[in-house]
Amino acid sequence: MTGTVTTLTARNADFAQHSFVPGASMMPALQTIVIGCVDPRVDPAHVLGLANGEALVIRNVGGRYTPAALQTMATLRLIAQAEGAGTGPGWNLIVLQHTDCGITRLGGHPGLLASTFGIEEADLPAKAVGDPRAAVAVDVAAIKDNPFLPAEFIVSGLVYDVRTGLVETVVAPSLLRASTAA
Numbered sequence: 001m002t003g004t005v006t007t008l009t010a011r012n013a014d015f016a017q018h019s020f021v022p023g024a025s026m027m028p029a030l031q032t033i034v035i036g037c038v039d040p041r042v043d044p045a046h047v048l049g050l051a052n053g054e055a056l057v058i059r060n061v062g063g064r065y066t067p068a069a070l071q072t073m074a075t076l077r078l079i080a081q082a083e084g085a086g087t088g089p090g091w092n093l094i095v096l097q098h099t100d101c102g103i104t105r106l107g108g109h110p111g112l113l114a115s116t117f118g119i120e121e122a123d124l125p126a127k128a129v130g131d132p133r134a135a136v137a138v139d140v141a142a143i144k145d146n147p148f149l150p151a152e153f154i155v156s157g158l159v160y161d162v163r164t165g166l167v168e169t170v171v172a173p174s175l176l177r178a179s180t181a182a
Contacts, residue, residue, distance in 0.1 A: 021052065027085045030054045033073065035139075036096040037063035037103075044096055047160050047167065060116075062103035062129070063096055065139035067118040070146070077150075089152040092173070095139045097132040098160040104130050132159045133170050140171040151177045 032055040036044040044050060044057050058072050080086065106113050106129070113129060114121040128134035136157035143155055157171030 019052065024053045026083055027080060028053065028055045030092070031090050032056070032092040032094060033058065033076070034094045034096055035063055035065060035069050037061065037098055037101060039098065039102060041162050042096070042098045042160055047096070062101055062135070063098065064103070064117070064135070065095060065142050066116055073149070091150070091153050093143065093153045093155045093176070095136050095143070095155070095157045096160060097136050098162055099132055100162045101132060136170045144176055149176055151175065
């Protein structure tokens with residue numbers, strides 16, 4: 001019954017001895033936020049080769065831009081401000097989705113999907129749940145339409161292929177929107 005916990009705590013002891021960095025910054029070294037899927041095959045740290053402390057990672061079913069993801073981003077922004085750090089120029093926001101995602105198996109549960117996205121069931125087709133490339137484009141467009149996110153964010157959309165291990169850039173990195181500052 002305790003085999004998994006024993007294994008994980010032993011791995012933690014090894015981490016603490018060999019990889020732990022005391023005093024590491026709370027702010028990510030690469031000034032990057034990744035929205036990714038909870039699928040264990042698609043851990044953004046492994047898929048993107050992230051080292052500890054390089055990025056903030058928000059994970060949910062499908063790696064989707066949802067009201068919950070937006071709330072988490074708003075909370076992270078307040079934490080950054082409290083730490084004396086900004087979330088403006090130079091920050092990357094990456095939407096990382098993948099092929100063979102479990103969210104595609106939820107077509108028979110439109111109420112759950114609609115609730116996840118904070119939309120009406122009739123609006124689900126616009127979310128492109130069955131096509132990760134289209135879904136990434138939909139989510140990046142929704143992010144770009146959000147006037148409350150910093151205009152200086154550099155936003156991009158990637159799709160990880162679970163068969164090849166490769167990431168494809170579906171939406172190239174670009175500014176969230178033109179800054180309105182004079």
